[in-house]
Amino acid sequence: MSGEGGEDAVRQGTDEVTGGGSGDAGARGGAVRSLAELERQVAERRQRPAYGEDALISCDRLVRIFTADGVEVQALQGLDLLVNKGELMALVGASGSGKSTLLNILAGLDVPTAGAASVGGYDLLSMDAASRLRYRREVVGFVWQQTARNLLPYLTAAQNVVLPMQLAGRGGSFRAKRQRAARATELLDMLGVGYCHDRHPGQMSGGEQQRAAIAVALANNPSVVLADEPTGELDSATGEQVFASFRTANEELGTTVVVVTHDHAVADAVRRTVAIRDGRTASEVVRHTEVDEHGQESVVAREYATVDRAGRLQLPRDYTDTLEIRSRVLLELETDHIGVWPDRRSGEGKAERQD
Numbered sequence: 001m002s003g004e005g006g007e008d009a010v011r012q013g014t015d016e017v018t019g020g021g022s023g024d025a026g027a028r029g030g031a032v033r034s035l036a037e038l039e040r041q042v043a044e045r046r047q048r049p050a051y052g053e054d055a056l057i058s059c060d061r062l063v064r065i066f067t068a069d070g071v072e073v074q075a076l077q078g079l080d081l082l083v084n085k086g087e088l089m090a091l092v093g094a095s096g097s098g099k100s101t102l103l104n105i106l107a108g109l110d111v112p113t114a115g116a117a118s119v120g121g122y123d124l125l126s127m128d129a130a131s132r133l134r135y136r137r138e139v140v141g142f143v144w145q146q147t148a149r150n151l152l153p154y155l156t157a158a159q160n161v162v163l164p165m166q167l168a169g170r171g172g173s174f175r176a177k178r179q180r181a182a183r184a185t186e187l188l189d190m191l192g193v194g195y196c197h198d199r200h201p202g203q204m205s206g207g208e209q210q211r212a213a214i215a216v217a218l219a220n221n222p223s224v225v226l227a228d229e230p231t232g233e234l235d236s237a238t239g240e241q242v243f244a245s246f247r248t249a250n251e252e253l254g255t256t257v258v259v260v261t262h263d264h265a266v267a268d269a270v271r272r273t274v275a276i277r278d279g280r281t282a283s284e285v286v287r288h289t290e291v292d293e294h295g296q297e298s299v300v301a302r303e304y305a306t307v308d309r310a311g312r313l314q315l316p317r318d319y320t321d322t323l324e325i326r327s328r329v330l331l332e333l334e335t336d337h338i339g340v341w342p343d344r345r346s347g348e349g350k351a352e353r354q355d
């Protein structure tokens with residue numbers, strides 16, 4: 001706090017200060033707080049963790065502008081996102097909303113134009129080439145939609161899983177080799193495709209290839225696995241099996257998983273689904289399990305609109321369409337909520353019901 005009022009109070013030798021600097025206390029409702037109260041608030045604010053301090057993934061006002069043929073496309077327009085360690089979450093949004101752009105940045109494959117982004121303590125904007133390589137090998141694993149892009153066709157499933165460990169260069173001894181082979185077997189078994197150990201991708205179904213691809217992504221024990229439409233090329237039953245493998249990785253290994261998806265079965269099966277609209281996070285659905293008085297468990301989903309770091313809130317389009325809100329709304333601050341009304345004076349909003 002800048003403490004203009006506080007300084008006044010000290011000068012006047014009193015323990016009472018105005019809420020908003022000298023002279024405007026009346027205009028702000030005459031809030032008078034004690035110096036002790038202000039000191040308590042300052043101390044509380046200092047103790048509050050900075051934005052994203054506790055999160056594994058933190059995106060703060062992230063911007064990515066592409067320039068193609070002299071035309072600028074703002075793929076990300078100040079996107080905020082926090083993901084906690086151990087989360088299994090989904091990102092959804094219309095085509096072109098910026099999901100893949102975000103995932104490529106988090107994967108260390110692309111660099112944002114502005115803003116801040118960090119994953120597991122790595123600053124994605126300022127990493128040098130060596131840190132970026134280490135980041136991509138050890139901190140994140142990636143699964144693409146196209147099954148063919150995830151596995152090398154001339155290696156078996158097990159050899160594909162061993163490869164990232166070899167590239168990370170952890171020892172060439174016989175013991176190290178044995179450990180890598182054992183880990184590949186263990187991961188393929190855990191994801192239910194142990195029987196594909198010696199098969200080449202061409203001898204595996206699309207679902208088996210994707211589950212082996214998850215094992216590849218997990219090989220170096222990354223903090224995060226990112227997946228872009230991993231069930232996009234699969235039928236729904238196979239898609240469910242693949243999603244179950246992500247859940248297994250999350251539950252058994254504690255790996256944080258972020259999945260971009262158009263697949264409702266996936267988006268509805270995670271605890272948190274964040275919707276991206278026009279390059280910003282717009283809303284999120286959070287699910288939790290409730291147990292009723294008969295001990296019956298049910299999943300309850302609640303939708304929240306996101307308030308970004310600048311205080312912006314995107315109203316869901318179906319809400320604004322229903323109330324015919326086009327350009328502005330009337331706001332009213334109540335003690336425990338904010339009322340939002342169509343501005344009827346300017347002719348917006350549905351006519352009020354007469355009954």
Ligand SMILES: Nc1ncnc2c1ncn2[C@@H]1O[C@H](COP(=O)(O)OP(=O)(O)OP(=O)(O)O)[C@@H](O)[C@H]1O
Nearest residue numbers: 066067068073075094095096097098099100101102
């Ligand atoms: N390399 C690029 N050069 C120019 N424009 C790009 C580039 N990559 C993405 N864009 C543009 O950025 C915007 C966001 O694209 P992005 O691929 O992130 O969307 P998306 O939400 O993943 O879409 P989809 O669901 O169709 O994959 C789009 O307008 C896209 O055309």
